[in-house]
Amino acid sequence: KAGVTQTPRYLIKTRGQQVTLSCSPISGHRSVSWYQQTPGQGLQFLFEYFSETQRNKGNFPGRFSGRQFSNSRSEMNVSTLELGDSALYLCASSDPGLAVYEQYFGPGTRLTVT
Amino acid sequence: QKEVEQDPGPLSVPEGAIVSLNCTYSNSAFQYFMWYRQYSRKGPELLMYTYSSGNKEDGRFTAQVDKSSKYISLFIRDSQPSDSATYLCAVGLRGADGLTFGKGTHLIIQP
DSSP: OOOOEEEOSEEEEOTTOOEEEEEEOOTTOOEEEEEEEETTTEEEEEEEEETTEEEEEOSOOTTEEEEEOTTSOEEEEEOSOOGGGOEEEEEEEEOTTSSTTOOEEOOOEEEEEO | OOSEEEOOOOEEEETTOOEEEEEEESOTTOOEEEEEEEOTTSOOEEEEEESSSEEEEETTEEEEEETTTTEEEEEESSOOGGGOEEEEEEEEOTTSSSOEEOOOEEEEEEO
16 A cells, blocks of 8 residues: 655745645545644644544644545645744544554655745 | 653664663543654654553564553664664544654664
């Protein structure tokens, strides 16, 4: 099975712009979670989608949003980018029909905001 | 107090040594305990997970959970240079907001 794929892998944006990141989960996985990883804060949960519905949400401002499509692919959007949004954004897929919280991560999108 | 505490290291040991990596957590309600390995410029890779106190073994890796002390450990036997990576512990609750991760321990295995 192919793993979790994320596009693009690297992105450079300017403060104030918006960005959309994409994630394709492992075939058959219906849950997609997004995380932000920074050296200072580590890995922090953004939100989780299951069957096109946001099921859980972390403690991030409303500038961070996401959605999931019927084929389980997911996108996350960050509007009005700030310098502090520079991070590695990781997507993880899982299937609650298997072991709960057995999440498989993609390689991430490294976002740099200048 | 952070929910999950993990020493960032770096932890440097010679090849063949037994490695002990540890985390403490604050919320006794956590039900799931996981260890991930992350190589540079890669996403985290699930190594092991468990739902209960006690030990779980997989090859050279042993995960240990002590719920009474809120302490989780990962032991690596016969460590190899290829084990050099950042190891992240994570805890979770059924139906709750994703996983809570430690900041990771950077492990270096010297050949």
